[in-house]
Amino acid sequence: xxxxxxxxxxxxxxxxxxxxxxxxxxxxxxxxxxxxxxxxxxxxxxxxxxxxxxxxxxxxxxxxxxxxxxxxxxxxxxxxxxxxxxxxxxxxxxxxxxxxxxxxxxxxxxxxxxxxxxxxxxxxxxxxxxxxxxxxxxxxxxxxxxxxxxxxxxxxxxxxxxxxxxxxxxxxxxxxxxxxxxxxxxxxxxxx
Amino acid sequence: xxxxxxxxxxxxxxxxxxxxxxxxxxxxxxxxxxxxxxxxxxxxxxxxxxxxxxxxxxxxxxxxxxxxxxxxxxxxxxxxxxxxxxxxxxxxxxxxxxxxxxxxxxxxxxxxxxxxxxxxxxxxxxxxxxxxxxxxxxxxxxxxxxxxxxxxxxxxxxxxxxxxxxxxxxxxxxxxxxxxxxxxxxxxxxxx
Numbered sequence: 001x002x003x004x005x006x007x008x009x010x011x012x013x014x015x016x017x018x019x020x021x022x023x024x025x026x027x028x029x030x031x032x033x034x035x036x037x038x039x040x041x042x043x044x045x046x047x048x049x050x051x052x053x054x055x056x057x058x059x060x061x062x063x064x065x066x067x068x069x070x071x072x073x074x075x076x077x078x079x080x081x082x083x084x085x086x087x088x089x090x091x092x093x094x095x096x097x098x099x100x101x102x103x104x105x106x107x108x109x110x111x112x113x114x115x116x117x118x119x120x121x122x123x124x125x126x127x128x129x130x131x132x133x134x135x136x137x138x139x140x141x142x143x144x145x146x147x148x149x150x151x152x153x154x155x156x157x158x159x160x161x162x163x164x165x166x167x168x169x170x171x172x173x174x175x176x177x178x179x180x181x182x183x184x185x186x187x188x189x190x191x192x
Numbered sequence: 193x194x195x196x197x198x199x200x201x202x203x204x205x206x207x208x209x210x211x212x213x214x215x216x217x218x219x220x221x222x223x224x225x226x227x228x229x230x231x232x233x234x235x236x237x238x239x240x241x242x243x244x245x246x247x248x249x250x251x252x253x254x255x256x257x258x259x260x261x262x263x264x265x266x267x268x269x270x271x272x273x274x275x276x277x278x279x280x281x282x283x284x285x286x287x288x289x290x291x292x293x294x295x296x297x298x299x300x301x302x303x304x305x306x307x308x309x310x311x312x313x314x315x316x317x318x319x320x321x322x323x324x325x326x327x328x329x330x331x332x333x334x335x336x337x338x339x340x341x342x343x344x345x346x347x348x349x350x351x352x353x354x355x356x357x358x359x360x361x362x363x364x365x366x367x368x369x370x371x372x373x374x375x376x377x378x379x380x381x382x383x384x
Contacts, residue, residue: 060333063342070332083326092333115315122314123307129321134275136328140262141252141284143335150255 001029005050005104008076012124019118026114027104032097039095045084047105051077054101055165059173060093069174071135072098072162078128098166148177149185193221197242197296200268204316211310218306219296224289231287237276239297243269246293247357251365252285261366263327264290264354270320290358340369341377 002024009015009023027050032038034054039045041060049056056079059069070093073079084091085108106114115121138158142151152175156163163171172182194216201207201215219242224230226246231237233252241248248271250262262285265271276283277300298306307313330350334343344367348355355363364374 063339070329082322083329086322086326119311119314122311122318126314126318126321129318129325130274130278133321133325133328134278136325136332137262137275140328140332140335143332147255 001052001102002027002104004052004076008050009121009124012127013120015118015120019120022117023114023121026110027106028110030103030105032101032103034097034099034101036097036101037094038097039081039084039091039093041092041094042090044088045081045091045095046107048078048080048082048085048111049106050104051075051079052102052104054097054103055099055162056095056097056101057166057170057174058093058095067173068176069170071139072159072166072170072174074159074161074165078132082129082132098170143176148175148181149188151175151177152182152185153189193244193294194219194296196244196268200242201313201316204319205312207310207312211312214309215306215313218302219298220302222295222297224293224295226289226291226293228289228293229286230289231273231276231283231285233284233286234282236280237273237283237287238299240270240272240274240277240303241295241297243267243271244294244296246289246295247291247354248287248289248293249358249362249366250285250287259365260368261362263331264351264358264362264366266351266353266357270324274321274324290362335368340367340373341380343367343369344374344377345381 005027006020006024009020015023038047038049038056051073053075056073057069058071058073058079058081059067062068079095081091081093081095083089088108115125142154155171155175168182169179172179175182197219198212198216201212207215230239230241230248243265245267248265250271250273251259252262254260271287273283273285273287275281280300307317334346347363347367360374361371364371367374
């Protein structure tokens with residue numbers, strides 16, 4: 001159960017087996033069926049979840065009542081609303097499982113405990129947040145700058161496994177285009 | 193010169209005066225005149241700059257040749273293209289001073305040295321990246337979801353000092369609206 005998260009951590013920092021044991025003991029394993037909302041808008045996000053297995057999306061509802069998908073997360077990713085988690089303020093997003101998920105969870109207390117007991121984890125979490133920042137930055141670029149077709153091509157290059165795993169309308173809501181327009185793009189690309 | 197950065201660091205972690213001294217010794221102080229491009233698109237970003245004084249913006253050029261402002265940074269903020277800096281890959285953004293700036297700079301080598309010599313800095317940089325992530329997430333929300341007027345109101349709430357400091361067309365390019373439309377919004381708001 002801890003195999004993949006321990007590998008993930010050792011790629012970032014040289015923790016000893018004892019350090020890893022201390023960390024693993026603080027994680028809570030959870031199996032969550034698909035279509036479960038882990039976080040509702042206006043709640044305070046009290047978890048950072050490492051995905052052992054499954055697929056999760058984060059989204060919010062815009063002022064026209066439409067769902068806008070912010071991110072997809074699959075195996076070996078962490079999912080959370082970091083600013084809500086960190087500042088204990090209400091979130092403006094939803095976090096929902098799209099598949100049955102196996103998760104390893106931290107809450108604010110266990111995270112702080114982990115960082116106090118194993119200070120080398122600071123580096124692991126810094127790199128994790130950096131990766132997230134970098135992905136979000138690219139997301140912002142693409143949202144503002146490129147055409148629907150370019151966004152889709154970039155998306156499948158970045159996340160080759162997602163189109164097989166999640167419903168097309170979620171991908172459309174990530175790309176900021178209608179499902180019908182996404183369908184047209186896919187048809188056009190398949191003919192190329 | 194190091195007063196504000198040391199305060200900034202002590203808000204995040206309990207470094208000793210010796211630790212702070214080690215860190216300060218690795219920083220390079222630079223005065224940069226306004227309108228200097230610190231990073232060009234396609235270059236690798238080799239700095240993280242702490243702003244002692246001044247105002248900087250990051251932007252990129254979209255596929256129609258238009259400048260899109262990503263972020264403004266003022267005193268007590270760090271500025272960099274974190275993913276380019278960290279992964280040593282070409283950036284797709286520009287970083288430009290809008291005012292005469294006083295900066296304290298790290299490069300990848302001095303940053304790693306700092307983290308090796310003072311491991312408690314991992315926490316400082318994690319919190320710094322988290323703050324950036326949180327701001328960028330809000331930026332993405334606002335970009336996708338809200339009207340021009342709401343975006344502007346949110347912007348001046350978040351960055352009350354920016355409208356006095358930077359040209360209006362930069363703010364328009366941050367909000368993703370035309371300078372003319374921004375001007376209309378400001379006139380409308382001033383009559384309310």
